[in-house]
Amino acid sequence: MRTLRFLLQKEFRQIFRNRALLPVIFIAPMIQLLIMPLAADYEIKNINISIVDHDHSGYSRQLVSKISSSGYFVISDYGTSFNAAFQQFEKDKSDLILEIPLGFERNLVKENEQKLFIAVNAINGTKAMVGSSYLSRIIASYNADIRLEMTANPRMNPVPNIEVPSINRFNPYLNYPFFMVPGILCTLVTMIGVYMCALNIVKEKEVGTIEQINVTPIKKIHFILGKLIPFWVIGVFLFSVGLFIIAGVVYGIHPLGSIPLLYSFLFLFLIAVLGIGLLISTYSETQQQAMSIAFFFMMIFMLMSGLFTPVDSMPNWAIVIARLNPVTHFIEVVRMVVLKGSGFHDIKYHFLVMTGFALFFNSWAIWNYRKTA
Amino acid sequence: MRQFFAFVIKEFYHVFRDPKSMLMLFGMPIMLILLFGFALSNEIKNSKIVICDFAQDPASQRIIDKIEASKNFEIKKFLFDPRQIEQAFKEGNVKLVVVIPNHFNDDLLHLHKAQIQVIADASDPNTANTLTNYITNIVMDYQQEITPFNDLPQQIKTEIRMIYNPELKGTTNFVPGVMALVLLLVCVLMTSVSIVKEKEKGTMEVLLVSPMHPLMVVISKAVPYLFLSIVNLSVILLLSVFLLKMPINGSIGLLFFESSLLILTALSLGLLISNSAQSQQQAMLISLMGMLIPVLLFTGFMFPLENMPLPLQIIANVVPSKWYYIIVKSIMIKGLGLSAIWKETLILLGMTVFLLSVSINKFKIRLG
Numbered sequence: 001m002r003t004l005r006f007l008l009q010k011e012f013r014q015i016f017r018n019r020a021l022l023p024v025i026f027i028a029p030m031i032q033l034l035i036m037p038l039a040a041d042y043e044i045k046n047i048n049i050s051i052v053d054h055d056h057s058g059y060s061r062q063l064v065s066k067i068s069s070s071g072y073f074v075i076s077d078y079g080t081s082f083n084a085a086f087q088q089f090e091k092d093k094s095d096l097i098l099e100i101p102l103g104f105e106r107n108l109v110k111e112n113e114q115k116l117f118i119a120v121n122a123i124n125g126t127k128a129m130v131g132s133s134y135l136s137r138i139i140a141s142y143n144a145d146i147r148l149e150m151t152a153n154p155r156m157n158p159v160p161n162i163e164v165p166s167i168n169r170f171n172p173y174l175n176y177p178f179f180m181v182p183g184i185l186c187t188l189v190t191m192i193g194v195y196m197c198a199l200n201i202v203k204e205k206e207v208g209t210i211e212q213i214n215v216t217p218i219k220k221i222h223f224i225l226g227k228l229i230p231f232w233v234i235g236v237f238l239f240s241v242g243l244f245i246i247a248g249v250v251y252g253i254h255p256l257g258s259i260p261l262l263y264s265f266l267f268l269f270l271i272a273v274l275g276i277g278l279l280i281s282t283y284s285e286t287q288q289q290a291m292s293i294a295f296f297f298m299m300i301f302m303l304m305s306g307l308f309t310p311v312d313s314m315p316n317w318a319i320v321i322a323r324l325n326p327v328t329h330f331i332e333v334v335r336m337v338v339l340k341g342s343g344f345h346d347i348k349y350h351f352l353v354m355t356g357f358a359l360f361f362n363s364w365a366i367w368n369y370r371k372t373a
Numbered sequence: 374m375r376q377f378f379a380f381v382i383k384e385f386y387h388v389f390r391d392p393k394s395m396l397m398l399f400g401m402p403i404m405l406i407l408l409f410g411f412a413l414s415n416e417i418k419n420s421k422i423v424i425c426d427f428a429q430d431p432a433s434q435r436i437i438d439k440i441e442a443s444k445n446f447e448i449k450k451f452l453f454d455p456r457q458i459e460q461a462f463k464e465g466n467v468k469l470v471v472v473i474p475n476h477f478n479d480d481l482l483h484l485h486k487a488q489i490q491v492i493a494d495a496s497d498p499n500t501a502n503t504l505t506n507y508i509t510n511i512v513m514d515y516q517q518e519i520t521p522f523n524d525l526p527q528q529i530k531t532e533i534r535m536i537y538n539p540e541l542k543g544t545t546n547f548v549p550g551v552m553a554l555v556l557l558l559v560c561v562l563m564t565s566v567s568i569v570k571e572k573e574k575g576t577m578e579v580l581l582v583s584p585m586h587p588l589m590v591v592i593s594k595a596v597p598y599l600f601l602s603i604v605n606l607s608v609i610l611l612l613s614v615f616l617l618k619m620p621i622n623g624s625i626g627l628l629f630f631e632s633s634l635l636i637l638t639a640l641s642l643g644l645l646i647s648n649s650a651q652s653q654q655q656a657m658l659i660s661l662m663g664m665l666i667p668v669l670l671f672t673g674f675m676f677p678l679e680n681m682p683l684p685l686q687i688i689a690n691v692v693p694s695k696w697y698y699i700i701v702k703s704i705m706i707k708g709l710g711l712s713a714i715w716k717e718t719l720i721l722l723g724m725t726v727f728l729l730s731v732s733i734n735k736f737k738i739r740l741g
Contacts, residue, residue, distance in 0.1 A: 020651050024658040032666055035688075039670045039681050043499075046679060089536070090707055092699065108527050118533045123706055125541035126415045127677055132533050143529045160481050162516050163488045166505045168495035169462060179497050184666070195661055199654050284393060288566050291657045292397035295562065298665070300404065308675055309413045310500060312420055312468075318412035332465065339496035342463040 003218055007226030011200075015230060025196065029188040029238060033246050037180040040308065044130045048076040050085035050094040057105035059146065066142050067098070072134045086119075095121050096131050108146070170256075170340050177251050182338050183307045185242040186331045190273055190301065193235045194294050197277025201227055202290040205281075224366060228274045235270045236263075243338075256341030262334065265347070268354045269330045275361030276326075282368040301327040326357045376585050380593035384567075388597050398563065402555045402605050406612045409547040416543070417503045421449040422469040423461050428477035432515075436473070436489070439511050445504070462494050469493045469504045481519075537706050548613045549701035550674025553694035555609065556632060557639045557668055558660075560602055564643025565656040567594045568736075573653055591736055595640040602636045603629070622708030631704065631714075634721050635697040641728035642693075648735040672698050696720050 016022070049067065053060050068075050076094045079085060088094045099117040107114040118135060122128035171178050204210040213223060247253040255262060277294070284290040303309075304318070305327040311319060322328045329350045336342040344351075388395065424440070426433050440446050449467060452458065461467040472490035480487040491508050493501035538545040568591065571577040580590050606629070613619045621628065643660070650656035670676060671689040678689055689695050696717040703709040711718070 018652070018655075020655050021658065024655065024662055028659075028662050035685065036666055036670055039685050040676050041680050043502075044677070044680060048679075090703075090709060090713060092702075108529065113528045113530065115530045115532055118531055120533060120535050122535035122538035122541055122545075123702055124546045124674075124677060125538060125543055128535055128538070128541060132535075136531055136533070139529055139531055143527065147527050160485050160487075160516060160519055162481065162512050163486070164491055164505075164509045164512050165488065166491040166493060166509075168493055168498075168501055171495035171498055171501075174495055174498040174502060176498055179499075187666070188662075191662060191665070195658060199657065203654060286391070287653045287657065288570065289391060289393040291562070291566070291661065292394040295558075295661060296397045296401060296404070298661075299401065300408070302665075303405075303408055303413060309415055310417055310420075310497070312466075313414055313416050313418045314412050318408075321412070335496060336463070336465050340463055340465075340494070342465065346463045346465060 003222050004225055007218070007222060008229055011226055011230045015234075025192060025234065026238070029192060030241060030246060033181065033185055033188060033242050034250060036184050037177040037251070040180045040184070041176045043174075043176060044127055045072060047073050047096060047127075047131045047134070048094040049073045049096045049098060049135070050076055050088050051078045052080060052082050052085050052097060052099040053078065054080060054102040055100050055104040056080075059105035059108065060100045062146075063100070063139070063142050066145075067135070067138055070134070070138050072138075089119070089121060092121075095127065096135060098135065178253060178339060179335070181247045181251050181253055182334045183305075183331050185239065185247065186327065186334050187302055187305070187307055188242070189235050189239050189270075190327050190330070191298060192238060193231055193270055193273040194277045194280070194298060195291070196234070197227065197231045197274045198280040198284075198290045198294045199287055200231075201278065201281035202284050202287050206286055220366065220369060224278065224369065228271075228278065231274055231277070232267075232270050235273075236266065239266055247338075253338065255338040257337035257343065261344055261347075262337045265330070265333050265337075265351065265354065268351065268358055269326065272326050272354055272358040272361055275358060275365055278365035279361055279368065282365055282370075301325050304328065305331050307331060323353075326354065329353055329357075376583075377589055377593060380585065380590065381596045384594055384597045388563075388601065394563070398559060398601060399605065399608070401559060402551070402609045403612065405551045405555060406548070406609060406617070409551050410544050410613075410617045413547070414543045417500050418445050419447050420445060420468045420500065420504055421447050421466050422471060422504070423450055423452055423458065423467050424448055425452050425455065425458070425470060425472045427453070427475045428473045430478035432478035432481055432487075433473040436512060436515050439515060440471070440508070443507065443511065445507050458492065467494065468497070468500055469508070471508060542619075544613070544617045544619055545706060546674055548609070548617065548619055549698050549705060550672055552606065552609055552632070552701055553635070553672050553674070553698045554668060555605060556602055556635050556697070557694045558664060559605065560598055560636055560639035561643040561646065561664060562657070562660050563598050564595060564640050565646040565650070565660045566653050568644065568647035569650045569653050569656045587736065588733060591644060591733065595644065598640060598643075599633070599636055602639075603633065606632050606636075619705075621705050623704035624710065627711060628701070628704050631697070631700045631718065631721075634718065634725065635693060638693045638721055638725045638728065641725050641732060645728055645732035645735065648732050648737075668692060668694055671695055674698060693721060693724055 051064055051067075053064065064075070064078070067073050077085065077088055082097070082099060085094070085097045089097060097119040099119075101115070101117070104114055116139065118132060120128045120132045168174055201210075204213070243255070276297070280290055280293050280297070284293060304322045304325050306322065311322045311328065314322060333347050333350050336347060388398075422440075424437060426437060437448075441448055452461065455472075458470050461470065470492040472492065474488060474490070477487050477489075489512055491505050493505050495501040535541060568577070571580060581587060583590075610621065614621065646656050646659055650659065671678070671692040672694040673689070678686055678695070681689070700714045700717050703714050
């Protein structure tokens with residue numbers, strides 16, 4: 001025990017003495033947590049639309065004013081030349097073009113039918129879908145308006161009407177940061193844990209100080225614990241600051257579920273993640289190698305975790321990878337406990353899986369760590 | 374010049390002798406193309422939902438059949454006790470509950486009015502919103518089916534054409550993003566340690582006392598990564614053309630020119646970090662912790678930039694990959710020439726000159 005205490009003292013001193021490193025560990029992640037959730041917003045608004053109006057009739061003007069008053073669209077230009085509008089399109093100045101053909105009003109009144117032409121910039125498929133469906137909905141509603149005007153006496157034909165009222169559970173105002181803040185917090189804590197732990201041990205190898213430790217009677221387990229505990233403490237500290245100060249005070253997200261439950265999962269997760277860092281460090285000889293490997297896996301961990309894109313939408317082989325990713329489970333559990341107030345019974349499967357990860361990575365790392373260089 | 378080549382060769386040896394770092398260097402673009410091409414998408418499908426059908430009549434059955442047929446939904450179970458709904462949400466994987474009330478068909482036939490309640494798990498607002506819309510569309514569809522007359526007067530029809538990406542594939546958006554991500558992050562990461570590593574190991578002394586101009590020492594560090602990044606770029610392009618079937622509509626020469634420009638920007642940034650950092654650990658953490666998430670978000674390929682709050686849109690202008698992403702989209706997808714992207718090109722060029730001059734200024738010939 002005494003050995004461990006001295007080792008811990010050494011590690012903490014090394015970390016806190018490195019003044020240049022402290023802001024990178026403590027401040028950079030928190031600033032990112034403060035800013036990044038605002039950037040990760042899927043809600044699509046302010047769609048720029050170019051309108052090419054060949055008709056210039058009362059109807060076409062009504063339609064245009066209906067579009068501009070909808071709140072979804074910003075009319076970036078209004079003209080009579082499709083080519084001019086298309087140039088705006090190429091420059092990304094507008095996302096949609098609506099072309100109203102000549103004779104729009106006349107054909108509607110005389111022939112009861114008229115086509116409108118819509119061109120959508122579909123490079124971003126999701127945005128294109130949303131934009132064109134908004135526009136179609138506005139046109140349909142305009143269509144209903146003029147029909148109502150036309151048929152002064154609405155026929156008494158009863159049309160069946162099904163209402164679909166919806167309730168948004170857990171987040172009634174569809175607040176996007178609610179979803180992103182816990183996810184980004186989890187990612188940042190994981191990054192700090194993996195990088196710091198992987199780099200730290202390799203640094204001793206590269207600088208040569210590990211030799212000195214290897215020739216002392218310090219046991220393998222003490223050395224490893226001495227390396228893990230400081231980063232475990234830093235991870236818990238960062239998570240708490242992020243959860244209570246940034247998520248709580250700034251974003252107003254207060255955990256609905258039990259805090260001890262959340263923390264017990266965090267404790268377990270950090271052990272697993274530090275195990276990964278340890279494992280990386282036992283396989284690398286230089287800091288550059290450790291960083292390369294850590295970066296490679298961190299990228300997979302982050303992209304496959306369901307942080308930005310839903311896991312359910314992935315193909316089956318990818319879902320398997322996502323399930324083998326500790327970060328997926330961590331983000332899922334934190335979101336469940338914080339946002340929905342899930343209890344132990346709901347997440348016991350994740351506890352089991354995470355215990356498995358923790359045991360697996362740490363025993364592999366300890367097995368692979370050799371005192372003889 | 375011969376001395377310079379000797380230095381460049383030395384740097385190449387450093388890279389090639391470290392197979393684990395090489396794995397990252399060349400494995401990363403392949404991995405990202407595979408993930409973004411085949412695993413990740415913004416689409417929402419196979420969402421697990423629960424149905425509470427209290428009506429159990431032909432109309433409710435028809436709607437359930439329609440929901441079941443949609444690839445967006447996977448009906449997980451049927452519940453008949455409203456109290457179990459809350460539990461289903463808390464267990465986590467149920468995204469939406471559809472409640473069809475008693476006498477649904479009767480209400481529809483006699484009162485011409487009925488309700489279907491949708492309860493969504495809005496802890497993920499995007500999914501909740503999208504799924505609610507899907508259900509509403511399915512119900513509207515059904516309503517259309519049972520509407521007695523269809524020939525309405527004054528019909529406005531719309532013809533929608535999806536330009537640049539008619540099949541609405543996610544890869545069209547992701548490939549330029551992945552290119553920006555890989556070129557920027559990998560270059561910055563690898564160069565950021567190059568100088569500080571020599572300082573830390575003490576070999577910098579040797580380099581500085583060599584007869585070569587100190588500036589050349591710095592430049593020779595960047596050359597191998599410029600070369601390797603161009604190899605990387607070619608790999609990404611080959612994969613996207615042959616594996617993801619994404620054509621390059623514009624000029625390939627221009628694309629390579631613009632990419633080299635971004636690589637130079639990244640190398641200058643890496644050299645700047647390397648010159649200012651005191652240890653490898655610090656350089657790595659700055660480039661990893663500091664850059665990964667901001668670059669991922671501010672490039673604009675995961676979340677549209679114009680949706681972000683104004684201050685963030687302004688911050689995004691500092692991220693070189695944002696400009697590069699616009700350039701690549703214009704060349705690869707829209708097939709435009711230099712005349713459309715000269716502004717972005719100039720911005721990248723300006724950034725490169727600025728970063729390079731600062732980092733050369735910071736480079737000290739004397740150590741200690």
